[in-house]
Amino acid sequence: MSRFDQGRDRQLRWIAGRQIYLDWENFLWDSDDWSEAVALALARESGLETLSPTHWAVIHFLRDFYSYHGRAPMNKEIKQGTGLNLMELERLFPQGIKAGAKRLAGLPNPKACL
C-alpha cells in the first residue's frame, strides 16, 4: 500500500516521563505538551546530548513567536529573531530547520507541501 493510501495517525509515546502524542514525523501532536524536558528528550533522540544556550535561544524564540502570533515565523523572521542565518540554523540542529529546530520547539508540523 502506498503512502498515498495510508492514513497519517498519531502515536502515543513515553517522552521525558510522560505519555505524549506525536505525529508520524515525531512532531508534538499538541503544542501544549511541550516542556524543556520534552525538548531535551527529543534532542537526545536526534543525536544532541545537550542543548547549548544558542539552541535554547532558538527554541524559545520559535515558541514565543508561535505563542504570540499563532503561527510559525517566516524565514526572514527567523533570521531577525535568532540572529542566525538559515544555513547556520540548519547546521545547528542535526535534523535541520523543520525536523530539528521547529520540532524540538514543539511547533506544529507544517501541513504545506508534504
Place this chain on the structure above:
Amino acid sequence: MTAACAQLKDAQHMIYLDNAATTYPKPPHLLAQMAALYGRIGASPGRGSHDMAALAEEYIRQARVKLAAFFGAPDPARVIFTANATDSLNLAIQGLVQPGDHVIATRLEHNSVLRPLYHLQREKQITFTLVPFDGHGVVDPQAIAAAFLPRTRLVIVNHISNVLGTVQPVEEVGEICAAHGIDFLVDGSQSAGQIAVDMGAIKASAVAFTGHKSLYGPSGIGGLVLHPDLYIRPTRFGGTGIDSRDRMHTDYFPYRLEAGTPNLLGIIGLSLSLDYLLSHGIEQQHSRQMALMERLASGLLEINGIKRYSPGGASRNSAMLTVNIDGMASQDVAAILDGDFDIAVRAGLHCAPLVHEDLGTSERGAVRFSIGQFNTEAEINRTIAAMAMIAKQHS
C-alpha cells in the same frame, strides 16, 4: 525582459523561480490594464438590460474566440471558463464518467486528477489504471493502449509533468484513443503558454488549462476546451442569464457548463495576457527559458552532492528542474534559498505524490526550480552560486 520589470525585480531583490506554481511577475502594465478595463465594463455579463452588460458579455465572447484559436479548437462556444485547471479537470472527469466506467491516467498526474479518481473509486463509481513513467520521465503510449478494458471511457494525461518537467507524447496517445473511440482529456496546466497545445493535432477531446501559470494571467481563472463531439454532463446548475423561465439548466454551450456570474476580471486578465504572449512569441520565449534551464542544470550538476530528478534532453523537457542536496530536507533547502538568498522555489511533493513515490522522495520531497519569462542569466548564476554554498556548508 523590459527595463521596468528589471528595475522592479532589482528593487525587490528577489529571484522568483516558482513559475510552475504561478508566474510572477505578470507582464508589465497587465494588472493596471486589467483593472482599468474592468472599471469601464465591469457589469454582470449578459445579465443586465443595458449596454455595459452587453459589452461585458461581448468581451467574454471574444475571449472565447481568442482561446479557441489559441488551442486549435473548432468551436468558441465550447471554451468553458472555470476557476482554474483543478476546477476544469473536476468538471471534465465528473461530467464524463458513468458508474462502472474504467479510466486510464498516469503516475505523473497531479492531485487535481488523482483525487477525483480516488474519490470516484471510493464511491464505487469507477475503476482506474495508472500507467507508469520510464527512466526518462515519459509515459509509453503503448502502455496506455495495453491498459484498455471494455469499459474504458476516458484517458487522462498530464501534458507536462509538474515535477519532472517532461513533455508527454500526447500526440501518440491521442491517436490511440481516437482509433479506439475513447475520450482523451489533456491536463494543459503546465504546457499552455509554454509549448503548442493544439487540440486537433493531439486529437484531444478536452484540454484543461489555467490562466495564472504560463499564460501569465491572474489567478482565479482557467478553462476547459471541448471538442464539439464530446458529450459531457453538467455538474453545476444555476443562473446563466438565458432561458430564465426554464426550471432545468440550459443545454446550450457554453452556459451548459457555466453557472453564476463569470469572473469577468479574470477573463479580462487572461485575454490581455494572451495578447501579450502572442505578441512576444511563445516559441521564442520558450527557447530563451530552455536556455536558462540548461544553464541552471549544467551549473547545479557541477556541484557535489546535488541529485537531479528531471531527466535531461531538451526535446522532451520544459523549463523546470527538480533536485535535492544530499542529506538535506528539501524544505530546509528552500527555506535557506528564501531566507538567506532571496530565491523563491517550491519544495515538497508538488501535489504529485505518485511521482515522488516512484522517485523515492516521498519522505523528503524535492526542490523544484521553474523558470519564467522574466528570469535572467544573472539570476540563474546567482542561484547556482547559492546552491553551491548551501551544498558546501552542509557537506
